[in-house]
Amino acid sequence: MDVGPEVLRSAMRSPAETGGRPQASMASGMSFMIALLCFGSLLSTVTWYMIDDESAVGSYKPPPQKKTPPEPAAFCKGCREVIDNVLKRYSENWKKNVSNHRAFTSNLSSSCRGFERAIITQANTPVGTKIQYDGEKRRILQVTPDMFKTFIKEHPFGNRSFDTCAVVGNGGILMDSGCGKTIDSAQYVIRCNLPPLGDEYSKHVGVRTDLVTSNPSILKEKYNSLIGRRRSFAERLQHYGKALILLPAFSFGFNTPLSMRAAYTMEDFASPTQPVFTNPDYLRNLSRFWNIRGLKSRRLSTGIMMASLALEMCSNVHLYGFWPFSHHPHGLYALTNHYYDDRKVNIRFQIGRRRSFAERLQHYGKALILLPAFSFGFNTPLSMRAAYTMEDFASPTQPVFTNPDYLRNLSRFWNIRGLKSRRLSTGIMMASLALEMCSNVHLYGFWPFSHHPHGLYALTNHYYDDRKVNIRFHTIPVEFDLLLKLHSQGVLRLHLGLPRGLHWRK
């Protein structure tokens, strides 16, 4: 019954087309799946496939879609077959199968109880509760009275179940779809990632919203993490009336302050929107639910989360804008990536040739390659692939993994010595390790300033290139200060290329 991910992947945009953004937003939302146009059909179960959609929303206008089929050469190999196959399974004579619907949703409810648990409430998460993050297993947060006040009193769905829900993805397929009225006619409308709504779009995507998700990435990229002026964020919220704004506050540590700032912004601007937070317990159970049904991806997309929630809340679930392919199913003309822009998605775990990596390793002979495999969840599969690559290419290098226990203790060690940064740099980790391993430690290339200490001429950023780091240092970075202290105490030796006898001065 399923179109396997392999089949679908071959039909997605080519790697060259995808933006190579770093994993800045691990907790990204995503938003496509296999899905549906606007034929007014009802869906109870769907086979999902998703790609990562963490793009920010801009006011940028999409290029017009070309409504002519692509030349065979311009059309990806095999896409036609995949789309044909999907269309064959996409029955236009759709009708609801009550017994399948009941079986599926009752399994879903009994595994996840999203109705009561999907959203953090004062009732299900009292003061003192230890919240375990779903993205970072070891991170626990104990609910303080202050944080508790930001939680909604009780779960916002009451005990009622809705008749019809519309879950609106942001796919380019919605452009010119004329789905707006149908979407708005649903009893409950769910949207993903603060999409733009308004005059120019209303005909195709509707205007009503009951619940809209907000990914940390959009808060970071489009609203500067809500650190500066927040009016543009407050103005965007006006699109959504009294909707719930669902924030994944407890998926990764950095989501929490960001989500709190979003909540405070709504409060400060007296926005009628209501911030609510996703319950990581629910996400864990939901992830398990889909995992045993064949969905092995590391994190669920926002799209499948919302569709799952809708399946528990509503008797009839309609999905719009969930078409993951680059071409329209009817007519095969090229689609923009979203209905409002053409920002490329970031396929994070893109897997390509590994030879260039293996070749780089030849520089290092039989060295140990130290990988922080257990620092963040996404490091693990990546580090494993690096290890497998060394194995596959019979590289003499030896992959080894940093022990997160050691890093925690090391972090504590430096913390009480004044280093308050959230994570230690690789430099200080290696210097610390060397201090335990070797009687004499020499550091080279640890100069954090843009000009040479001796002669003050400008330095490139690395000895091999001039890629800029994010932060230009205006004061002495704390780590460097500590290393310098160890140098002056005669514990280790920092080499700055100064003539003997001269000392570095501020």
Ligand SMILES: *[C@@H]1O[C@H](CO)[C@@H](O)[C@H](O)[C@H]1NC(C)=O
């Ligand atoms: C619902 O689907 C099941 C199997 O998928 C089938 O046996 C049953 O006849 C269907 N019910 C109706 C009313 O079509």
Ligand SMILES: *[C@@H]1O[C@H](CO)[C@@H](O)[C@H](O)[C@H]1NC(C)=O
């Ligand atoms: C759903 O739950 C029933 C029992 O409640 C079980 O027999 C069935 O195998 C489950 N189906 C799936 C797909 O998990």
Ligand SMILES: *[C@@H]1O[C@H](CO)[C@@H](O)[C@H](O)[C@H]1NC(C)=O
């Ligand atoms: C969710 O998962 C937890 C374990 O992580 C389990 O105790 C619980 O029964 C699961 N299901 C529901 C509906 O809470």
Ligand SMILES: *[C@@H]1O[C@H](CO)[C@@H](O)[C@H](O)[C@H]1NC(C)=O
């Ligand atoms: C929902 O119904 C249950 C009993 O069916 C009741 O105990 C509970 O208080 C109700 N909750 C709300 C929010 O109305």
Ligand SMILES: *[C@@H]1O[C@H](CO)[C@@H](O)[C@H](O)[C@H]1NC(C)=O
């Ligand atoms: C590292 O920290 C843990 C507590 O997190 C402690 O039990 C352990 O003794 C520490 N290890 C060392 C070597 O001090």
